[in-house]
Amino acid sequence: MKLIAGICLALLITLNVYAPAAILPAGSFESGDAAFTVSSSTYELGTTSETWKSELGKYNRTEQDACYLGEKAYLYNFTGNGVKIETLVKDKSGTEIVIGVIITGTSVGTAGGLNVGHAVTKMESIYGTGYKKSGSTYTYSAGGKQMVVSTGNDIITKITLIQ
Numbered sequence: 001m002k003l004i005a006g007i008c009l010a011l012l013i014t015l016n017v018y019a020p021a022a023i024l025p026a027g028s029f030e031s032g033d034a035a036f037t038v039s040s041s042t043y044e045l046g047t048t049s050e051t052w053k054s055e056l057g058k059y060n061r062t063e064q065d066a067c068y069l070g071e072k073a074y075l076y077n078f079t080g081n082g083v084k085i086e087t088l089v090k091d092k093s094g095t096e097i098v099i100g101v102i103i104t105g106t107s108v109g110t111a112g113g114l115n116v117g118h119a120v121t122k123m124e125s126i127y128g129t130g131y132k133k134s135g136s137t138y139t140y141s142a143g144g145k146q147m148v149v150s151t152g153n154d155i156i157t158k159i160t161l162i163q
Contacts, residue, residue, distance in 0.1 A: 031143025035111035045163040101161040
């Protein structure tokens with residue numbers, strides 16, 4: 001009997017080390033999931049890459065109120081794609097950091113494959129049910145980042161990524 005118990009314990013430990021997804025529930029939101037995909041490129045919140053600008057095309061850029069003195073914030077509005085991207089410049093180098101994304105169109109989605117127009121069940125299959133729900137809004141949080149998903153009739157109408 002002790003031999004069988006030992007084998008079962010060894011099997012559980014092996015599964016937990018080598019295949020933790022087999023024990024965990026399907027889908028969960030992690031800080032690295034706070035990312036958006038344009039064409040075949042993925043950009044996490046906090047990126048300093050600016051190639052998303054050329055990939056998304058024509059935009060209007062407006063300066064926003066920054067949180068702290070000496071910082072500048074910009075909002076890029078890609079009206080043709082239904083995407084707005086907020087950046088922050090923290091130092092004199094002028095390097096912009098992506099701190100927020102609002103997706104209302106279908107050409108851009110999350111890195112996990114969630115798009116406007118998908119059903120809530122699709123969202124749950126990708127990111128799980130570890131969200132906070134308020135009315136028709138679902139909020140996932142991890143590592144200081146959030147994904148806020150707005151819905152109507154259980155269909156996703158807007159995805160907001162916030163750092």
